[in-house]
Amino acid sequence: MFGALRLPDTILFGEGKRRALGSAAARLGRRALICTDSRLSAQQEFSEALEDLRTAGVAVHVYDRTIPDLPIECIEDCAREATAFSPELVIGIGGGSCMDLAKLVAVVLAHGGPVSNYYGEFAVPGPVLPLVAVPTTxxxxxxxxPVAVVMDSGRGLKIGVASPHIIPRIAICDPALTMTCPARLTACSGADALAHAVEAFTSKRRPADPLLTEQQVFVGKNVLSDHFARLAVTNVFRFLARACRDGSDAEAREGLMLASLAAGCAFGTAGTAAAHALQYPVGNLTHTAHGDGVGALLPYVMQFNRSACTEDLADLAGIVGLGEAGMGAAERSQLFVDAVAELFASVGVPKTLAELGLAPGHDDEIATGALKAERLVKNNPRALDLQAMLAITRAAFTGDRAALLNA
Structure with a gap:
């Protein structure tokens, strides 16, 4: 057995937990930079959070100009503005881009710029400003x-910064903050969570080297990350369609946020793989939401990978109640791949790259671009080369998943 986890010092989960923000933040510092967006900063819950912080004795500076897909210019702008305030901690409130902004500004304020100094794994040289993360999706x-993704417009690429130093010190997950998410955002976000869980659970197995966690941020499949991945898969299958049908379904919102949290705990150590690698160039070309991209790609990647992780996919099939007694692993694994595709289709996640808005003729560009995401490529359970990436891309564009059965 091999197990590894890297997690925040404190994780708070449950309805109403947002009201602990002031007290929790005050333990980390008395001057807080808040990274959010203009939609969230106008909401009543945000005003309540500011009042809670001030009551706890924490002075705040709000940066509410986070841009989706987080261009590098947004990080630089926030860091410049924050310098005069001299924050002692950084709070990210919002979706992934808001939290990634908080992480990367915390790096720049602690160690200086440019952001490109920290691309890749283990490039952040030491501790950053303490981070508090409050997700609203x-x-x-x-x-x-331990990862944040930035759009480097100069290179035309999304690039990851991966370091244990950027794991938030405190995570506050209040499902009530997701109640106003529209159905499309709920579906897109849920697809992302399931992709995290599935790719973590089926990621490459590595030898139990005692130094593995010192040499790699993402260490592949292990018994501890598997525990969280199973919980995430169970909850996405149970609650995603419900939350999309009725956004006021408190139990579904709670279950889906727990799925997202658990999937983060899984992939934050195990890592993700080909679906995420392919989404980087696809997202650059289509300017579509990350969750829609990985959601569209995941069934095709799973189909390609199935021969290398048959037992793992069969295990996930059993978790969500697929298959019958006596059914073999190969058949059960295919049932799970099909079920993921059906679940995503039922909530409106794009079924193909063409449906995502990708124009024809980009196969080589996507396949080549995906191979540049080395930390993701090396984590895939089945070896990836240009021909493999091309096969997945072409199948995902046309919708011909059967073409990957014997790939």
């Missing part, structure tokens, strides 16, 4: 992970 899991 149920999908990214960024509140518990």
């Amino acid at each position: 149920a999908g990214t899991g960024s509140e518990v992970t």
